[in-house]
Amino acid sequence: MGELTAVTGPDGLARCPWATHHDDERDYHDAEWGVRVAGEAAWFERLTLEAFQSGLSWRTILLKRPAFRAAFADFDVDTVARFDEHDVERLMGDASIVRNRRKIDAAVTNARAAVALRTDGGLEAMVLAHRPEPGPAPRVVGDVPASTPESLALSRALKKAGFAHVGPTTMYALMQATGLVDDHLEGCHRRGAGQP
Template sequence: MDTTAMDTTASDLVIGADGLARPRWAATDPLLRDYYDTEWGMPVRDEAGLYERLSLEAFQAGLSWVTILRKRPAFRAAFAGFDPDRVAEFDDVDVERLMGDPSIIRNRRKVQAAITNARATVALRADGGLAELIWSHRPARTPAPRSAAEVPSSSAESTVLSKALRRRGFAFVGPVTMYALMEAVGIVDDHLIGSHRRGSSGVWPE
């Protein structure tokens, strides 16, 4: 652990040298700390932003999130800035190009899912769009975890969202992955009670 951080004795929060409380996963690695402080849990409501997060959450499955963050610039370059219209036009040549790119996660099923999901995103515009569908699954209340053990891995809403996306032709959108998406884009606020980020999104004010 970073020697500039000090564990609190009563929770899963860590007080940093800046005096701010963060969960352990965001307390030491500078990349994760910056992501936590500036991005995680902030509302994302635009189609391209949600498509990117949906894609990255799928690529993260089975891996650490910091691995995805380190590769995010390469992912953006490889996937045309996560522009759904451009990725929807990717073909088998693009799949092989991506499978030969060592700067991203070379998993064929995940690569193909990103292309499939781009096409599904474009098709969904005729019926309200990706943002409307995802945000329509915001729960009536958000969790209020006091410890990491109290943070859910899925929810009734993420399960329904998963089924709704699958019906629309999306892939790699299981309930756990969709709950991680909901956390990341502000649909739920899973910042621990006492974190400096709790209630900061404007979606779930304290």
Template sequence: MVDDPGVVIGEDGLARPAWASVDPLLRDYYDTEWGMPVTDERGVYERVTLEGFQAGLSWATILRKRPAFRAAFDDFDPDTIAAYDERDVDRLLADTGIVRNRQKIEATIRNARATVELRDDGGLSALVWSFKPDTTPAPRVFADIPTRSPESVALSRELRRRGFSFVGPTTMFALMEAIGILDTHLLGSHRRGSSGIWPT
């Protein structure tokens, strides 16, 4: 709807939130990927990792560096990363294509090991998706979108208990939005309900 204050109408006539309305990379990510269900182990692990790296930075920065992240971290294969040692940490700290933060790099390795261990108990994806709430937000404007929820707090707590790092409640809420567990598309957006998980 053109008069909806929560969305911006693009040249293509489609309604998007302001953050996805200008930058072509963000617009494509929003239109094709963000909020769509991700249920495979590697896909969930990658997004847990990238959301952790995003903390304190813009998502656009992480998205632009995603190809370099995938190359540097062996396409986010948990088994491969679980075997990383200090030489790999040094290699990653020297890689100008990624965010060079030792704590986040070391957390990525710990999280890979924790992901492998979780396979004996249902796996990472099943654990994360088990925190899907009964309802999803229905935001009209960006300010209506929460940044955490009881489920994201509980998921954060459980992942920490399982040995994960950089999985705070706000980061986990962003993960839940990104992989379709929640639908926080604005009500006026052309993507509302596109995941098939939640009704429009």
């Protein structure tokens, strides 16, 4: 698996190997993965979805994304921060999302922490402050790390600010998804496309 390079699809475009099996993954890869987001709700959504993805396939989360948006009030931080035990039980009974109490509790905890973080610049500013310097294009899948010193530092900073379920691997996935790092493989037609 580590030696996989960009794969050319039937449309003649080369893509990262993970984006070549299903149309929904291809569309996400081509339109969103590695593209900068803006605004608290967008950052909170990506943080929450990456936390829910931990231990699961990204496609599982991608297919449930509309349900997650509905369940978590379009990731409005103030609304989710007000969720109580009744809301947690409601979410635990919602088969359209991933029903993991630890992850649901973490989403509510993280919304409350994001509200508190506004006095120090907010969630977006905290994540952007940990953006690494651009590196060389990974040639093969095995060149892409699971975590980095920057994702470890972000994990520690978020935990110190009261966030939960924000380990360094999950934070590196957040950095990849939001364009803080460009891990599109060398030859992938999206390499460099999402950078500001």
